[in-house]
Amino acid sequence: MGPDPLPRAGPPTVHPASADGWPEDGDDWPVVELRGVARVYGSEPPVEALRGVDLAIYTGDFLAIVGPSGSGKSTLLNILGCLDRPTRGSYLIDGVDVAGLSEAERTAVRARSIGFVFQQFHLLAHRTALENVMLAELYGGGERTGRRERALGALERVGVAHRRDFLPTRLSGGEQQRVAIARALLGSPRLLLCDEPTGNLDSANTQSLLLLFDALARQGLTLVVVTHDEEVAATAGRVVRIVDGRMTEAVG
Numbered sequence: 699m700g701p702d703p704l705p706r707a708g709p710p711t712v713h714p715a716s717a718d719g720w721p722e723d724g725d726d727w728p729v730v731e732l733r734g735v736a737r738v739y740g741s742e743p744p745v746e747a748l749r750g751v752d753l754a755i756y757t758g759d760f761l762a763i764v765g766p767s768g769s770g771k772s773t774l775l776n777i778l779g780c781l782d783r784p785t786r787g788s789y790l791i792d793g794v795d796v797a798g799l800s801e802a803e804r805t806a807v808r809a810r811s812i813g814f815v816f817q818q819f820h821l822l823a824h825r826t827a828l829e830n831v832m833l834a835e836l837y838g839g840g841e842r843t844g845r846r847e848r849a850l851g852a853l854e855r856v857g858v859a860h861r862r863d864f865l866p867t868r869l870s871g872g873e874q875q876r877v878a879i880a881r882a883l884l885g886s887p888r889l890l891l892c893d894e895p896t897g898n899l900d901s902a903n904t905q906s907l908l909l910l911f912d913a914l915a916r917q918g919l920t921l922v923v924v925t926h927d928e929e930v931a932a933t934a935g936r937v938v939r940i941v942d943g944r945m946t947e948a949v950g
């Protein structure tokens with residue numbers, strides 16, 4: 699076994715939006731689109747968590763989803779993330795209706811195109827920052843060659859490469875969330891879905907995470923962030939509000 703490869707010098711890797719054949723900035727078709735989406739949970743009694751939601755999200759959008767508890771935000775995020783399917787209506791990714799895809803194809807779309815970030819950082823406690831990021835690819839089935847370099851590149855991209863060998867317990871909340879974002883970015887997703895990503899952060903860490911989100915959106919990443927945080931919503935380029943499963947977009 700040779701020595702570990704050195705980290706790449708230079709600026710963080712920026713993945714151009716067009717690298718994998720997705721539309722470039724300025725092209726005006728949505729990355730993802732919901733048309734008349736309803737989601738009814740078949741519980742007793744049934745819950746209509748989403749009702750007739752229409753939403754088109756474009757490359758480089760930074761979209762905040764706000765609304766009261768139980769209004770359908772996570773349900774919407776799960777559908778956008780191909781973790782769940784609409785009961786009615788359609789969900790199109792790059793113009794293709796997800797309903798027409800097999801389970802395996804949906805899993806492949808998820809691995810290739812979508813990253814997830816949660817309020818709880820969900821880092822493995824006994825793995826270093828770098829290992830936590832690398833493990834994402836293990837499950838995503840990415841190519842083994844260069845995994846370490848890609849993970850380091852992702853840590854650089856979010857500004858925590860200097861903490862690569864730290865265990866999560868030795869990282870601040872803000873640093874842990876950046877590692878979780880690096881992990882989500884590892885497969886070069888087009889779409890990053892975040893559920894209350896600043897819920898466990900103080901206001902200084904929230905501010906700095908918002909700067910990172912803004913930079914990522916400028917690099918062509920499409921960001922959807924569920925939040926209760928006014929600061930987050932104020933920074934986002936678009937804000938949609940869900941109340942009782944119905945969505946309205948703030949114009950401004």
Ligand SMILES: Nc1ncnc2c1ncn2[C@@H]1O[C@H](COP(=O)(O)OP(=O)(O)OP(=O)(O)O)[C@@H](O)[C@H]1O
Pocket residue numbers: 739740741745746747765766767768769770771772773774
């Ligand atoms: N698996 C499920 N089975 C039945 N009902 C569900 C299920 N998941 C969610 N619900 C219901 O659907 C509605 C929307 O839930 P959802 O988790 O999307 O809300 P939310 O906006 O994310 O809330 P919060 O801000 O508290 O996270 C709620 O009334 C909830 O009780």
Ligand SMILES: [Mg+2]
Pocket residue numbers: 771772773893
């Ligand atoms: Mg939720």
